[in-house]
Amino acid sequence: MKINKNFLDLEASYLFSTVNKKTREFIASHPDSDVIKLSIGDVTKPLCPVVIDAMHKAVDEMADEKTFRGYPPEQGYDFVREKILEWDYTKRGIDIKLDEIFLSDGAKSDCGNIGDIFATDNTVAICDPVYPVYIDTNIMNGRKDKIIILPCSAETNFLPALPAEGDAVPDIIYLCFPNNPTGTVAPKNYLKQWVDYANAHHSLILFDSAYEAFVTEPDVPKSIYEIEGAKSCAIELRSFSKTAGFTGLRCGYTVVPHELVFDGTELNALWFRRQSTKFNGVSYVTQRAAEAIYSEEGQKQIQENLSFYRENARLIFEGVSAAGFKAFGGKNSPYVWLQIPEGFTSWSFFDELLEECQVVGTPGSGFGKMGEGYLRLTGFGSRERTIEAIERIKASFGR
Amino acid sequence: MKINKNFLDLEASYLFSTVNKKTREFIASHPDSDVIKLSIGDVTKPLCPVVIDAMHKAVDEMADEKTFRGYPPEQGYDFVREKILEWDYTKRGIDIKLDEIFLSDGAKSDCGNIGDIFATDNTVAICDPVYPVYIDTNIMNGRKDKIIILPCSAETNFLPALPAEGDAVPDIIYLCFPNNPTGTVAPKNYLKQWVDYANAHHSLILFDSAYEAFVTEPDVPKSIYEIEGAKSCAIELRSFSKTAGFTGLRCGYTVVPHELVFDGTELNALWFRRQSTKFNGVSYVTQRAAEAIYSEEGQKQIQENLSFYRENARLIFEGVSAAGFKAFGGKNSPYVWLQIPEGFTSWSFFDELLEECQVVGTPGSGFGKMGEGYLRLTGFGSRERTIEAIERIKASFGR
Incomplete structure (x- = not known):
């Protein structure tokens, strides 16, 4: 019996597991930290x-x-x-x-x-x-x-x-x-x-x-x-x-x-x-x-949740823009695509953001070579934590 | 863009749709008939x-x-x-x-x-x-x-x-x-x-x-x-x-x-x-x-349904055996595999059973060449209808 050898051509995709591992390690070595995850691509609001x-x-x-x-x-x-x-x-x-x-x-x-x-x-x-x-x-x-x-x-x-x-x-x-x-x-x-x-x-x-x-x-x-x-x-x-x-x-x-x-x-x-x-x-x-x-009624109810996520994305976009970052998305989308400052790679900026702001993003390079130099933030968190994350980013990076 | 041409090698599988079509046609032309389906491979008891x-x-x-x-x-x-x-x-x-x-x-x-x-x-x-x-x-x-x-x-x-x-x-x-x-x-x-x-x-x-x-x-x-x-x-x-x-x-x-x-x-x-x-x-x-x-408790409840289907299969097996048919299965299984009388094909016996007994089975030839000469009956019906079907088969074919 021979396996489908095409599977051996797959690159191991550790993007999200590496993000989670680094986050866990940070929390373990900083037990008093208050980490906010803006990396999640999963919804958080209950079903309507x-x-x-x-x-x-x-x-x-x-x-x-x-x-x-x-x-x-x-x-x-x-x-x-x-x-x-x-x-x-x-x-x-x-x-x-x-x-x-x-x-x-x-x-x-x-x-x-x-x-x-x-x-x-x-x-x-x-x-x-x-x-x-x-x-x-x-x-x-x-x-x-x-x-x-x-x-x-x-x-x-x-x-x-x-x-x-x-x-x-x-x-x-x-x-x-x-x-x-x-x-x-x-x-x-x-x-x-x-x-x-x-x-x-x-x-x-x-x-x-x-x-x-x-x-x-x-x-x-x-x-x-x-x-x-x-x-x-x-x-x-x-x-x-x-x-x-x-x-x-x-x-x-x-x-x-x-x-x-x-x-x-x-x-x-x-x-x-x-x-x-x-x-x-x-x-x-x-x-x-x-x-x-x-x-x-169903459309009204799902729109309430969608508006909530949209508003989070808008707040992130406005916040990071105010902090001096160039950003994409954040409108008609739950995602904000942040252009990271010169001198950083996606992963080194991921580390910087985690250490300076205790905020977790997703390194753009995990989505392909052209994603290098970017970080993805998402609007799926809670309002309070999203605002708190933006305030920290402004305080650390705002110019 | 080229399609996966292997799909063109597939034989059209009309087994269950043909069974359903023939059954519908029979009912339409015999509006007073009382057809019993022992062809279904789907469960009928509600969730426990x-x-x-x-x-x-x-x-x-x-x-x-x-x-x-x-x-x-x-x-x-x-x-x-x-x-x-x-x-x-x-x-x-x-x-x-x-x-x-x-x-x-x-x-x-x-x-x-x-x-x-x-x-x-x-x-x-x-x-x-x-x-x-x-x-x-x-x-x-x-x-x-x-x-x-x-x-x-x-x-x-x-x-x-x-x-x-x-x-x-x-x-x-x-x-x-x-x-x-x-x-x-x-x-x-x-x-x-x-x-x-x-x-x-x-x-x-x-x-x-x-x-x-x-x-x-x-x-x-x-x-x-x-x-x-x-x-x-x-x-x-x-x-x-x-x-x-x-x-x-x-x-x-x-x-x-x-x-x-x-x-x-x-x-x-x-x-x-x-x-x-x-x-x-x-x-x-x-x-x-x-x-x-x-x-x-869960195992007890699912066993109640399983025992019910098993008993149906047992009754079918005993019934068709008593009517003089050679049969397989019916034990440790919901299926009875009926050897059909000489002179019939799977499909002609399907028709015979439908016309004589108003009972629907599944022609064995639909499961492959070696299934020719057989008909599948299942234990997933109601008890009353299963017994009624057996009585009709005995009355028509019993020797």
Whole structure:
């Protein structure tokens, strides 16, 4: 029996474990310290009341033979997909069909598993800095030498340039907006260029919009399908994790329009075959939880939590700017991407911030080479602690 | 962009949809008929009280900032894995380590996804008749020409013969006991031959024990690790679906012992890397549900449901035997595998049973060529309807 040797090409990813280890060690050697973590990418607010009520009701249904539900449909129950269709697409003027929506146990699973339906020898364009799962899953699938890095820098507000005339044409293009880790967003006219490029070259865009719920500005698209032509070149990955605080419940969905036809085959049919063979659907209780956010009251409740995180991000952005730092994101996003002072690396500034302010960030270099010189701060903490962290940063670094 | 062309090698699997379609058509053309479905492989009893209580409690925790849980550990919370370790292994004298247990959203996912960590050019031995997921996932992974069929027939009680001296040595061997669809079980001395074979040839056994909870006889192993030497050659796949009626909740687990070393690499490390990259853990509510069955009261409650299904299977087995049919399974299993009368194919007998008795089974030929001549009946219906179905079969076919 031989193993999949592509796994040996993976770089050990110790970013978050190293952050945690260094933090633990600091606390151990400074027992009187009062460390504030602005490194977390996980939500902290509890699930909202409509979701809790829906889950209790669903649990009770599972206790009664007359209302008990066994295997769920692999693609998700109609009751939740119809709501997704209505609230996330139809109400926004986007024409998506019900059978183009695939409910799943989260965007991370979909983002990795979607690779199953593509040939190994496709080239893939991936931004740097980036969410590491895009890189790692492609290496696992044997595409290590097929990765085309799209460098992102401050000069272009971390929007990667399209391949120039004569450059290699990527078969698959990963885009994530609002972006993790930089917190930047892509305006419509920018995304239109990618859609046109993909259609012209018959490339596929994998559009990760896990953070769309943070968008408040009208010109910033929440869905790639707001861009004309996207249905013939883009798959969209969505998540309830940040939208409704479902990180502990596990639910997301992926949209695969019928217009996506490659090698004469609909990707929708391939993904359905993949999911119905290797996946058995999402917990009934979780599906009822997801359904519950799609009501006037549900939307109001999730917006309260989202506004809270947004305000934290805004406060961080304003605070670090006032302290003299150049920063990105912090608007339409829970992330602030801090440009660190000259003379520091991402990791040495991480140490400096921990020692001087007892504040924990995430070193930008952990997201790729182009992340060197940056640090990610997040708006998922409590208000009081976020403000306290900003005050400390101002006191230590303010000029 | 090129698709994964291996998907085009998949045979369209219409087994259950054809069964459902034929049933619907029969009902439509016989509106006064009273059709009984003994075809379902899904549980019908509601979740037991300890599980319901645990889920309500977990939902309430998710409503409170102080007890809210975000991203779960990819491998599962210790609280549930420690219980699995204690009740499913340690109490039964099996030495498994906590970090060898990987909680998941179900055995179907694991059974498909585990293929990610193996090289494409491994040969795989798969029984016929069989649960179609083994075949389909290997075809998707490009192993269409690497499949070695292990024919199973009545002469050996549907236990496949080991490869003979000189036969091709399979790199990976799929075994499922208690078996779906035949309902037969493998005694220890038989499994010991496979374990010895795998160790001698450095092959890997994928042992699917999704139906272990139905086992009542002491000589029938519930775990492959009851067999000496299995830890160096076998991965075990387990499910809460049939054990505790979790088909609608989605939970299972996979055991990957550290002793499994191939190409100098621990499979445990590879599977951890795969799961932590492409999976983000199981719903906290579901994990608390799973934990709840591991108590004296929890075990008592799940045994009530299991005994109910077992008794249905026993009644079916006795009933069809009394009607003159040769049958397999029905003991340590929810499935009865009926040998159909001469002159019928699986599908023509399906039609005959539907027309004569208004009873729905699953044609054996849907599980592979060797399933031709058989029909699967299941013990997951209600007692009253199961007895009624047996009476009809006796009346129509009894000699």
